[in-house]
Amino acid sequence: MTILSDSATLAAVATLAGRLPQIDAEAAEAALARQNSLTKPPGALGRLEELAIFMAGWQGRERPQIDRAQALVFAGNHGVCAQGVNPFPQEVTAQMVANFEQGGAAINQLCLANDATLSVIALALDRPTGDITEGPAMSEDETLTAMRRGAEAVDPEAAVLVLGEMGIGNSTVAAALAMGAFGGAAADWVGRGTGSDADGMARKTGAITRACARHAGAAGLDILARLGGREQAAICGAVLEARARRIPVILDGFICTAATVPLFACDPRFLDHCVVGHVSREPGHARLLDALNQRPILSLDMALGEGSGAALALGVLRAALACHNGMATFAEAGVSDG
Known part of the structure; x- marks a missing residue:
């Protein structure tokens, strides 16, 4: 049983933030006290x-x-590709999913290096979502179905969840989600994605502008249904399920972070258990992080997606806990703390 029941509606899901588990302030205070007793200057x-x-x-x-880290990569295809927003055909999504499954992608190597179990979930790749310049991407039922797929994929025994995505055209969708929630012009949010040239960038910018104009007034999870995609909805479902199970989440770059924007638009508390693994080279990501009040763990000039930056950040998180748990206190080491 997941947090998203079969009878759930988007309106009902949007109201859950205040009923989900909150951070344990007492445990956090105890951890802070331990940090301040370790053999280092406080804050060092x-x-x-x-x-x-x-x-x-x-x-x-x-x-x-x-003890157990889980990585999930969700894949979907997008109707907005009919507007010529991507230099690659949508068949590449399925081809990359096969590459993930065969262990040949960057995310496979980074999960191996940082000890995370990887699962890849393809979401109706043969049925792209609706073209957002002409109508909504998904119906409410389609959105909830994808959200449930994301929730069902979460391992309840995981101590941390790494999230990523794959989908030709989904940098356009990410920019549309960001603009739909936070405004501005399409040029503020759009980037080259998988390598668009100047003409491709113009097509992306035009498509995003038209889509946001068509769906102006959408709010909360309606932004997800109108402007998102199945992999974005699955990411939202996984974030909600992780929260219900008190599992911290590491989000990847621009596309993955933008997928959570509809949740933030409903209530910023939905993302309290999330950190962002890295700031992407996509120009909209730094702007989006400011809007979400998030500070990335890493900045490595990456723009791959797949959960790659989040998987790298998992290594930093493991290092943080190694220091926290393994260092001696001043008393244990017999060192004067002044």
Whole structure:
């Protein structure tokens, strides 16, 4: 049983934030006290200390651990590709899914390097969503079905969840979601994606502008149904299920982060258990992180997707917990703390 019952509606899901588990403030305070007793100046490990305290609060214990890390990559195809927004055909989505399944992609290597179990979920690749320049991407039922697929994929035993995506055309969808929620012009959010040239960028910008004009006034999860895609909806479902099970989430780059925008638009508390693994080279991502009040863990000039930046950030998270749990306190080491 997942948080998204068969009878759920988007309107009902939008109201869940106040009823979902919250961070355990007592455990977070205990973790902070431990950090301040370790053999280092307080705050000397910077973001590593913050991540350890974050994990402690969501696991509800002073010394959090990652016994099992899960990585999920959701794949979908998009009707907006009919507007010439991508230089690659949509067949590439299925081909890349096969590559993931055969272990040949970057995300496979990064999950191996950082000890995460990877699953790839293809979502009706033979049926692209609706063209958002002409109508909604999905019906409410289609949106909820994809959200349930995401929720069902979450391992309840995972200590942390890494999220990523694959889908030809989904950088256009990500920019549309960001613009639909936060406004601005399409040029503020659009990037080259998989390598669009100047003409391709003009087509992307035009498609996003037309789509956001057509769906102006959409709010909350209606933004997801109108402007999103199946993989974006699945990411939202996985984020909600992880929250219900107190599992912290590492989001990937621009597309993955943008997928969660409809949840944030409903209630910013929906993303309290999420961190962003890296800031993408896609120009809209830094702007989006500011809007979401998120600070990325890494900045490595990446723009691959697949969950690659989130998987790398998992290694940093593991290092943060190794220091938090393994370092000696001043008392244990017999070192004067002043």
